[in-house]
Amino acid sequence: MRDDSTGRHRFPQALLAPALLVPVAAVTAAAAAALGGYAWNNSTYADREVARARRFGVTEVRWSTAAGTELNVAVGPDNGPPVLLLHGQGAAWQSYARVLPDLARNFHVHAVDIAGHGRSARTPGRYRIDAISGEIIDLIDRFIGGPVLLSGHSSGGLIAARIAASTPDRVRGLLLEDPPLFSTDPDRMPRQFNYVDLARPAHEFLAQDPLAPDTVTDFASWYIAHNGWIGYFGSGRDGIVRYAQRYRRIHPDRPLRLWFLPPTANEAFAGMHRFDPEFADAFYDGTWVGDLDQAAMVGAIEAPTILVHADWRVTDAGILEGAMTDDDAERAGGLLRRGRVVRVATGHGFHFENPRRFVELVREVAIRAA
Numbered sequence: 001m002r003d004d005s006t007g008r009h010r011f012p013q014a015l016l017a018p019a020l021l022v023p024v025a026a027v028t029a030a031a032a033a034a035l036g037g038y039a040w041n042n043s044t045y046a047d048r049e050v051a052r053a054r055r056f057g058v059t060e061v062r063w064s065t066a067a068g069t070e071l072n073v074a075v076g077p078d079n080g081p082p083v084l085l086l087h088g089q090g091a092a093w094q095s096y097a098r099v100l101p102d103l104a105r106n107f108h109v110h111a112v113d114i115a116g117h118g119r120s121a122r123t124p125g126r127y128r129i130d131a132i133s134g135e136i137i138d139l140i141d142r143f144i145g146g147p148v149l150l151s152g153h154s155s156g157g158l159i160a161a162r163i164a165a166s167t168p169d170r171v172r173g174l175l176l177e178d179p180p181l182f183s184t185d186p187d188r189m190p191r192q193f194n195y196v197d198l199a200r201p202a203h204e205f206l207a208q209d210p211l212a213p214d215t216v217t218d219f220a221s222w223y224i225a226h227n228g229w230i231g232y233f234g235s236g237r238d239g240i241v242r243y244a245q246r247y248r249r250i251h252p253d254r255p256l257r258l259w260f261l262p263p264t265a266n267e268a269f270a271g272m273h274r275f276d277p278e279f280a281d282a283f284y285d286g287t288w289v290g291d292l293d294q295a296a297m298v299g300a301i302e303a304p305t306i307l308v309h310a311d312w313r314v315t316d317a318g319i320l321e322g323a324m325t326d327d328d329a330e331r332a333g334g335l336l337r338r339g340r341v342v343r344v345a346t347g348h349g350f351h352f353e354n355p356r357r358f359v360e361l362v363r364e365v366a367i368r369a370a
Contacts, residue, residue, distance in 0.1 A: 039259040046255070046263075046270060049097035056101040058109070060093075060119070065138045069126075072119035073143065076100060076109035081172070081366060082144050085111040086136065088154030088348075089280065090198060092118030092271040095153075099355045103362060110144055112136070114156065116276035124278040129289055133162045140170050149366055150303075151175035153351060154323060155288075158184070162292070165300035173369030174305040174339075175361055177350055180323040181332045182294055186286045193321045194283060197228030202280035220256050220272040221245045228319075229268070248273075267352055298335040304368040305339035306361050307332055310350050323348060338368075 057077040064070050074093040083103060085096050093111035103109045113120035115135060116127060126132075136159060140148055150171045152160030157179025164171040183192045189199075205222045208215045216222045224230065224244040230237050244256055255270050282288035309329040312322025324332070333341035342361065344350050351358040 042262060042266060043257050043259045046094060046097070046257070046266070050094055053097045053100040053104075056104045058100050058104065062119075063139070063143050065135045066142070067135065067138070069115050069123055069135055070121040071115065071135065071139065072113040073139070074100070074109075074111040076104035076107070078108045079104060080107040082146065082148045083107040083109050083362060083366075084136075084140065084144065084148040084150050085109070086150070086152035086156030086159050087111070087114065087117070088156050089194065089283075090117070090269075090271050090275050091153075091267075092274065094118075095267065095270070095349075095352060099351055099358055102355070102359045106363070107149070107366070110139075110148075112139060114159070116279035117271060118274050122276040122278070124276065127276075127279045127282040127288055129158060129162055129292060133159050133166065137163055137167055137170060147172045149173045149175075149362065149369060151177060151362060151365075152179065153177040154179060154348065155283075157181075158289075158294075161297055161301060164303050164305070165297045168302040171303045173365035174301060174303045175365050176305065176307045177358070178308050178310040178323045178348055181298065182328045183320055183324060184283070184289050185294065186289070188320075189283065189286065189289075191318055191320060193228055193319055196319055198223070198280045199284040201226040202277035203284040205277050206281055218248055218252065218273075219275065219277050220269060221248045223269060223272050224256065227268075264347065264349065264353060267349055295331070295335060298332050299337070301339070302337060304365060305336050306365055307336065307339055307341045308350055308361065309341055309343050310346050310348055311344075 053074075058074050061073045061075055062070060063073055072093070085093070087093060087095050092113050096111045100109055100111065115121060115123045115132060140146075147170050150160045150164060150173070152158070154177070157176040158181070160174060161176055161179060161181075164174045180192060180194065182188065184194075189195050201223055202219070204226065205216070205219055221244070225241045230240065233240055240258070244258060247256060247258070253273070255273050257266050257270070307329065309324055309326075310322065312320065312325060314320055314325070329341050333339065344354065344357065346353040
């Protein structure tokens with residue numbers, strides 16, 4: 001059709017509209033599908049990883065220590081030498097779910113919920129590294145039945161180091177995954193990210209007046225509003241907190257999972273619904289580490305050891321975001337009798353962010369221990 005006034009061709013609206021609407025509709029559908037897939041992955045990754053571990057024969061067992069502490073232990077099929085995994089503070093055995101299938105091919109894997117975490121008993125007043133190490137030693141002796149390849153993440157790494165140093169006959173090989181060596185000494189702890197992110201919020205949660213009308217009783221809801229990283233979301237902070245706290249009211253028995261945050265972020269609070277804040281409070285007042293000489297502990301380790309050192313930085317406020325500085329890792333590496341330091345380009349959750357490399361390092365420790 002010709003436009004008489006301009007001499008240009010003019011297309012009828014009936015022909016023009018479909019040509020425009022088809023690609024717009026396709027783009028909209030693709031965007032909706034991508035967002036849906038993103039949300040689905042963020043909301044279901046943990047359940048899918050645990051289900052895969054179960055398909056490889058991982059089951060949960062309840063077991064009581066000699067001191068009467070009931071521990072929850074995930075156990076794989078007996079396919080090789082025993083491996084014991086100790087998670088970090090605020091987590092549970094499920095944090096290892098994505099590495100368990102590969103480990104279960106060649107090892108007899110055990111992943112325990114530390115007391116005060118997951119489905120294990122709460123033991124307020126006994127959250128000290130010596131007491132917890134004693135419970136794990138009892139697990140090694142009476143449940144697993146012999147020396148183990150031992151891997152500990154974060155505070156679990158400190159527990160693993162304590163066990164290896166104090167009872168060398170229980171540990172054949174050791175993988176320390178970004179433990180906060182030296183940064184948890186009393187003079188440095190207030191400038192450690194864990195202090196800002198978890199220890200202080202837990203202390204303030206416990207210090208609430210239980211009779212006050214605005215007292216928060218759900219620690220997961222409290223943590224999401226008072227942790228050390230929520231401020232990085234700027235103006236989006238309040239919306240995240242409101243959504244998370246509403247989720248907790250609706251689903252009080254479920255782990256908190258935010259569909260709009262990736263799995264690495266969701267892992268930061270995945271175990272908070274079953275976490276005893278008294279455990280974190282022991283880091284706040286220093287009773288967890290007590291008078292432990294961490295340098296002497298590292299120097300006493302006899303087992304072949306790999307020390308994993310992940311990314312870190314010191315903020316403008318002087319807070320160490322990470323477990324160790326380069327100086328800390330170098331100092332620890334120099335103290336190890338049969339060890340080496342492996343630098344990895346991941347966040348603190350190395351085994352979650354790079355599961356393949358984690359499994360490789362466990363196998364390397366096993367070879368060196370053979």
